[in-house]
Amino acid sequence: MCGIVGLFLKDPSLEPELGTLLAGMLAVMTDRGPDSAGFAVYGAGAEGRIKLTLRGNDFDGVPAALGAGVNFTVRDTHMVLDFAASDEDRVRGWLARNRPDIVVIGAGKRIELYKEVGLPAQVATRFGLAGMSGTHGVGHTRMATESAVTTDGAHPFSTGADQCLVHNGSLSNHRSLRRMLEPQGIRFATDNDSEVAAGYLSWKLREGASLAEALEASLDDLDGFFTFVVGTENGFAVLRDPISCKPAVMAETDRYVAFGSEYRALVGLPGIEQARVFEPEPARVYAWERN
Amino acid sequence: MPVVNLAETAKRELNAQLHALSVDTNETHWRVENPQGQHALAAGLNVPVTVEIAGHAGYYCAGMNSQATVVIEGNAGVGVAENMMSGKVHVKGDASQSAGATAHGGLLVIDGDASARCGISMKGIDIVVKGSIGPMSAFMAQSGTLVVLGDAGDALGDSIYEARLFVRGEVKSLGADCVEKEMRAEHRDLLHKLLEAAGADAGVDEFRRYGSARGLYNFHVDNASAY
Known part of the structure; x- marks a missing residue:
């Protein structure tokens, strides 16, 4: 089944509340996905710097070994490193050589990404989602169908800088797409079908497509059921398959655009009573971009 | 009037x-406040009462309804x-x-x-939509009437049996075995x-009628590609 949520803020005064609002939306979607949960938040970023989100059970010695130029924040099983972008090869190289137990699950100027097995409300609490601020975020509650209940299989998936995707549905041609994408240099960390969709979009974006164009192309190349919510550094987009197999509802006001698998997920948002509530049409790309 | x-x-x-x-019952008029998109509201009613739902409803609102009048003062989720x-x-x-899926x-x-x-698979219900309807509507419709004041999406009436479809606006495409018929x-x-x-404000002559060509009732090898 799975539940997905997304929130894209237009009004900067709401940014300190992004995490609280997203945590509320995620918890309501527990009925649709109690196995595991995850979310990506686009927070503050600075020119010339990069954030890496790491997942592991033991971060002892990592900050000390990486040196003073690398700032770090530990949240439960995840650690976010923040450092000069020019230092990326050195940091990634050190991690690969010395700490193969640690996985890099997200990278970019602004993205931070967290996911774990467990009830959505517990996952949100463990990572302190309610205290996070940002411009936009996406979240996912998983009821596994295509692969095992593991942290690796939890969403969001990130296969490019500041990009992430959450997926409700299942893809039937993910094996052949994977064989097409791997020689193009798109790397996958799991066997999950949704990661292939993320990789496909990363490939299209790398080849110069806009987010809307990449999603448009996916309608021809992806086979299966899907509702996607996608985040980029400045963008937020929604796409449903041509027979709208999986549910979706959206709300838009002057202050935000919100997505939920069900309307219930949106009832805690400010001014929802006055929002324009609508169901996104099948096979139509909905995209918003920050200036 | 009971208010819940x-x-x-x-x-x-x-x-x-x-x-x-x-x-x-003398309690024939109910009002439901703060529905907040919950599922299965006022489902399975079997008495002639009126239930007003003051907001958006979730899935299967008024499902299996008999006799009752249910008014949703907002949007309804899947399977109303x-x-x-x-x-x-x-x-x-x-x-x-x-x-209105499968409704009798x-x-x-x-x-x-x-x-x-x-x-989808309507079996005798009458449905009037004052706006437009999405793709694959009236799929395998068996009986009843669907009236649309706006437009219809792709594959209207695919594999239809005997329901009557009236559309005032544009039909994007007709499904297998669905054809325009004389009014x-x-x-x-x-x-x-x-x-x-x-309570729809529209003239009868503005509509076109669609229904079954009855070509797919029984399997015939010449029609194999239409299934």
């Missing part, structure tokens, strides 16, 4: 109270009035997918749009009565 505030009362408690009503037997369901906003009777009125698969006096009469019952 779902911010304080559990949905199952509301439904239990409605299910406990006798046919001759699914398998309705009789009575009336009125959605003042938009309806999500599969509105009664009247479903949607003031806004209905999305995909409106009236005869009996159809005008039926359409007029339904428009009146739904």
Whole structure:
């Protein structure tokens, strides 16, 4: 089944509340996905710097070994490193050589990404989602169908800088797409079908497509059921398959655009009573971009 | 008039109270506040009462309805009035997918749009949509009437049996075995009565009728590609 949520803020005064609002939306979607949960938040970023989100059970010695130029924040099983972008090869190289137990699950100027097995409300609490601020975020509650209940299989998936995707549905041609994408240099960390969709979009974006164009192309190349919510550094987009197999509802006001698998997920948002509530049409790309 | 505030009362408690009503109850007019998109609101009613839902409803609102009138003063989620037997369901906003699915009777009125698969496998219900409907509506429709004042999406009436479809606007495409048909006096009469019952402001002559070509009733090898 799975539940997905997304929130894209237009009004900067709401940014300190992004995490609280997203945590509320995620918890309501527990009925649709109690196995595991995850979310990506686009927070503050600075020119010339990069954030890496790491997942592991033991971060002892990592900050000390990486040196003073690398700032770090530990949240439960995840650690976010923040450092000069020019230092990326050195940091990634050190991690690969010395700490193969640690996985890099997200990278970019602004993205931070967290996911774990467990009830959505517990996952949100463990990572302190309610205290996070940002411009936009996406979240996912998983009821596994295509692969095992593991942290690796939890969403969001990130296969490019500041990009992430959450997926409700299942893809039937993910094996052949994977064989097409791997020689193009798109790397996958799991066997999950949704990661292939993320990789496909990363490939299209790398080849110069806009987010809307990449999603448009996916309608021809992806086979299966899907509702996607996608985040980029400045963008937020929604796409449903041509027979709208999986549910979706959206709300838009002057202050935000919100997505939920069900309307219930949106009832805690400010001014929802006055929002324009609508169901996104099948096979139509909905995209918003920050200036 | 009983008022049930779902911010304080559990949905199952509301439904239990409605299910406990006798046919001759004096509590014939109910109001439900703060529905907040909860599922299965006022489902399974079997008495002639009116239930007003003051906001958006979730999945299967007024499902299996018999005799009752259910008014949703907002949008309805997937499967509103699914398998309705009789009575009336009125959605003042938009309806999500599969509105009126498999329903045997009664009247479903949607003031806004209905999305995909409106009236899928309908078996006798009358549906009037004042806006437009999504793709694959009236798929395998068996009986009843679907009236659309706006446009219809792709594959209208795919594999239809005997339901009557009236569309005022544009039909993006017709599904397998669904064709445009002549509008005869009996159809005008039926359409007029339904428009009146739904309080819809439209002239009968603005509509076109669609229905089954009856080519797929029994398997014939020449029709294999149409399935």
